[in-house]
Amino acid sequence: MTADGSGEQLLARSIIDVHGAEAAIIARGNARSAALAGQPAQAKSWIRVLGIIQQQQSAPQGPRAP
16 A cells, blocks of 8 residues: 555445445454454555545545446
8 A cells, every 4th residue: 555545445446346235344344353353554454445435435426427
């Protein structure tokens, strides 16, 4: 990941692309697994990714092209 978080943003977008509405569940599970494995840095990173996913999923979507 990069210091500015762009890697986390890219990861969040990729997870949303692959998992759709389940993206937050995937990120939350990964954060939990990292925490339980004693990997606090990875857990914090996944929590940031989860926050990005939740923001993107709650943002109003513009009109879709037909």
